[in-house]
Amino acid sequence: MKGLILAAGLGIRQKENGDSKPLISLLGLSLIKRVILTARKSGIKEFLVVVGYNGKKIRKYLGDGRKLGVKINYLVNEQWKRGNGLSVLTARDFMQEPFILLMADHLFDDKILSQLLEITLEKDECVLCVDRNHSKHLDIEDATKVVMEDGRIKDIGKHLIDHDGIDTGIFLCTPAIFDALEESIAHGNETLSGGIRILANRGRMKAFDISGKYWIDVDDDKALKNAKSLLIEQLRKQTDGPVSKTLNRPISIRITELLLKTGISPNQISLMSFIIGIFAALSFYMGDYIYLVAGGILAQISSIIDGCDGEVARLKLQESKYGGWFDAVLDRYADALIIFGMIHGDWILHHDTLIWSIGFMALMGSFLNSYTSDKYDSTFKEKMTDRYAIRMGRDIRLFIIFIGALSGQILWTLAILALVTNFEAVRRLVVLRYRYA
Amino acid sequence: MKGLILAAGLGIRQKENGDSKPLISLLGLSLIKRVILTARKSGIKEFLVVVGYNGKKIRKYLGDGRKLGVKINYLVNEQWKRGNGLSVLTARDFMQEPFILLMADHLFDDKILSQLLEITLEKDECVLCVDRNHSKHLDIEDATKVVMEDGRIKDIGKHLIDHDGIDTGIFLCTPAIFDALEESIAHGNETLSGGIRILANRGRMKAFDISGKYWIDVDDDKALKNAKSLLIEQLRKQTDGPVSKTLNRPISIRITELLLKTGISPNQISLMSFIIGIFAALSFYMGDYIYLVAGGILAQISSIIDGCDGEVARLKLQESKYGGWFDAVLDRYADALIIFGMIHGDWILHHDTLIWSIGFMALMGSFLNSYTSDKYDSTFKEKMTDRYAIRMGRDIRLFIIFIGALSGQILWTLAILALVTNFEAVRRLVVLRYRYA
Structure with missing residues (x-):
């Protein structure tokens, strides 16, 4: 399915000599690139972008789309100062099939599109995504409102006084939209809403409720700020462990904001976190208390940076399977080498072989925690949820090491690590046995 | 979809006072249970079994099917000495939808059914699975032959002289079969083939070529022997490593044949292999050369038995996701503890701390070999194939340990293990980076 993106206008509150709104950068990505990459996540790979104001600059900026992994063609609406219905109409000859219609400056949750694409339409119907529970940040006065009945736009x-929701600017259209727009224009209304009202009057305009998923019209500086908070809010994962949630994530998000300005890639950040982990291991390896403290701090920093690769990838819509795998494998190596450094450091201080055995068990348990859950995912084709697993994740393990290093008690730290990780691995064997046997 | 299973006859070469053929046991499972469980793998959970000869015994044996995880109802064909078309006709009132028709004594590859179920049929069509490249074991004289044209039975x-393939006794039927059978019976032919010929004459009998997948009509003792070889042949896996293929699998298959007679479950076998692994670790732990040899032998035995759980599960159609996960997790624990035992044994002999470091690296590499590939499966939702991975599986690792233990060189053994496993893990990181970046 193709996507049609309206990028012709100036933006109501924008000065005519300002930069094009679609090109405004937000957390490492311009608005229009973010819209395109979000749509690409739902499998839309071919776009028509309607340009007008500052059109040449937008065309030069996006090019043929190859760099984004999509194909982009352009339509020009010289009449961009008039209603946006005219922009949609420029696509008339190029859209014989249903298509997605998006605004270049409306950001949205990618789940909206993937659900929207599942709706089946009659030949003469269109769908508008409607927000029934709009956020408090929305500039309600300027928003386009809709009245609904039985899942359709009425x-x-x-300027509707009573309304049921807000027009999000996300549409699934059939070519029927073009006739409706021409009819509206003939009646003197050149806006897209005009065409939608024609379809609505005929009962051919479905509404799709997006409640629970975010969208935002980035119309002015205030909205830009809100969009930033909104996107950052999405980074907090439900699967975050307790240390990650309360300590690591708040810090890593700050670091991510800085990293976004450098153009560093997620895989490079994974590697950075790994290298810091190696330095932690080397520091532990030396043995003295001062090295121990340094090792503990470095291990915790590595744990924090370990959150940034995923955050940058998600914010720049650069998530990749290889990236996730690469990060996980490096984490396992760093885990092992940090434990090895701790063992060696304690050994040269106390020459008690017990540390080797305890350290070995700590490594075994740490690995088994990762392994039981990843192997579960690949075997059962689903995530091992909290129902079966007490999360004994990397954030907790490295935090135990951090605190243990500061206390100077390496043997006890590794003993605790060995105990809790192996206990949890064995517990999973038993719990899942009762579940599946 | 329901399954109709014909279990009324006596079998051509069977004496009347013999046991019912469907109840004959083959590798731990009676023929009819094997047919039912094979069909269940394709999602068929409801069966109608037509009984005649020895019917009471079959009904008592299978019951309502709950123990097999299916629902079984019975139809009685008192006329079981006459043509088998009469058996099919007893189901007339119970089959309003398309259904699968199977013979209680025909074993087959479960892939046949899952592909057969994807065929869409007109209301008056049926499909017969045809074997175009029948095995040399087939008793061609007694087989039912078919002539085909354009994917349909002609x-x-x-007694056809020229033929294109063999009737495998596996059908996807619509209720149209019943009218065809009655027409055939009216013409004096009471066999199922008679009904099929009627449909074939009208061009309503499709053929589905099963080439490459196994099936066998277990008609006499010779066929029973062939069926046994055939099923055992299926146990050799394409993913088997070199040690598994040449050494472990041939031995484990023999052991599996014995284990099948005991009723021991696949998970119990996994546990058995694990416990032998623990004894290997304990033996290594002791240090003396004689214990070293014993440890090496036990490790190799554990590796061989590790193949039996999967073999028993597959032969008894008891494969479970939990079983696969449980086995993998126990394997990782056994791997770790065996390496730990080796380190300790060497340490009490030579008191050289180098063994601890080398052993630690061997454990890290062994884990990373399992982890990189399992994490790949769960991330990419596909198996890491030979294209990216040099297989450094458990069979090879335990064989290195076996040979190393016999040679008495524990430090060198662990050093080699550390080297090859870590080299392969890092190589995967690099190769996959080029593939996906």
Whole structure:
């Protein structure tokens, strides 16, 4: 399915000599690139972008889309100062099939599109994504409102007093939209809403409720700020462990904001976290208390940076399977080498072989924690949820090491690590046996 | 979809006072249970079994099917000495939808059914699975032959001189079969083939070529022997490593044949292999050369038995996701403890701390070999194939340990293990980076 993106306008509150709104950068990505990459996540790989104001610059900026892994063609709407219905109409000859219609400056949750694409339409129907529970940040006065009935749009406009929701600017259209727009224009209304109202009057305009998923019209500086908070909010993962949630994530998000300005890639960040882990291991290896403290701090820093690769990848829509795998494998190596450094450091201080055995068990348990859950995912084709697993994740393990190093008690630290990790691995064997046997 | 299973007859070469053929045991499972469980793998959970000869015994034996995880109802064909078309006809009132028709004594590859179920049929069509490249073991004289044209059956019968393939006794039927059978019976032919010929004459009998997948009609003792070889042949896995293929698998298959007679479960076998691994670790732990040799032998035995759990599960159609996961996790624990035992044994002999470091690296590498490939499976939702991975599986690792233990060179053994496993893990990181970056 193709995507049609409207990028012709100036933006209501923008000065005419300002930069094009679609090109405004937000957390490492311009608005229009973010819209394109979000749509690509739902499998849309071919786009028509309607340009007008500052059109040449947008065309030069996006090119043929190859760098984004998509194909982009352009349509020019010289009449961009008039209603945006005219922009949609420029695509008339190029859209014989249903297509997605998006605004270049409306950001949204990728789940919206993947669900929208599942709706089946009659030949003469269109769908508008409607937000029934709009956020408190929304500039309600300027928003386009809709009245709904039985899952269909009944009326649409900026000045409706009673309304059921907000027009999000995300559409699934059939070519029927073009006839409706021409009819609206013939009646003197050149806006997209005009065409939608024509379809609504005929009962051919479905509504899709996006509640629970975010979208935002980035219309002014205030909205830009809100969009930033909104995107950053998405980084907090439900699967975050307790240390990650309360300590690592708040710090890593700050670091991520800085990293986004450097253009460093997620895999490079994974490697950076790994190298810091190696330095932690080397520091532990030396043995003296001062090295121990340094090792503990480095291990905790590595743990924090370990969150940044995923954050940058998600914010720049650069998530890759290889990246996830690469990060996980490096983490296992860093885990092992940090434990090895701790053993060696304690050994040269106390020459008690017990540390080797305890350290060995700590490594075994740490690995088994990762392994039981990853092997579960690959075997059962689903995530091992909290129902079966007490999360004994990397954030907790490295935090135990951090605290243990500061206390100077390496043997006890590794003993605790060995105990809790192996206990949890064996517990999973038993719990899942009762579940599946 | 329901399955209709014909279990009424006596079998051509069987004496009347013999046991019912469907109840004959083959590698731990009676023929009819094997047919039912094979069909269950393709999602068929409801069966109608037509009984005749020895019917009470079969009904008592299978019961309502709950123990097999299916639902079984019975139909009685008192006329079981006459043509088998009469058996099919007893189901007339119970089959309003398309259904699978199977013979209680025909064993087959479960892939046949899962592909057969994907065929879409017109209301008056049926499909017969045809073997175009029948095995040399087939008793061609007694087989039912078919002539085909354009993917449809043209003629069917035992005495066709020229033929294109063999009737495998596996059908996907619509209720149209019943009318065809009645028409055939009216013409004096009471066999199922008679009904099929009627449909074939009308061009309503499709053929599905099963080439490359096994099936066998277990008609006499010779066929029973062939069926046994055939099923055992399926146990050799393409993913078997070199040690597994040449040494472990041939031995484990023999042991599996014995284990099948005991009723021991696959998970119990996994546990058995694990416990032998623990004894290997304990033996290594002691240090003396004689214990070293014993440890090496036990490790290799554990490696061989490790193949039996999967073999028993596959032969008894008891494969479970939990079983696969449980086995993998126990393997990782056994791997770790065996390496730990080796380190300790060497340490009490030579008191050289180098063994601890080398052993630690060997454990890290062994784990990373399992982890990189399992994490790959769960991330990419596909198996890491030979294209990216040099297989450094458990069979090879335990064989290195076996040979190393006999040679008495523990430090060198662990050094080699550390080297090859870590080299392979790092190589995967690099190769996959080029593939996916």
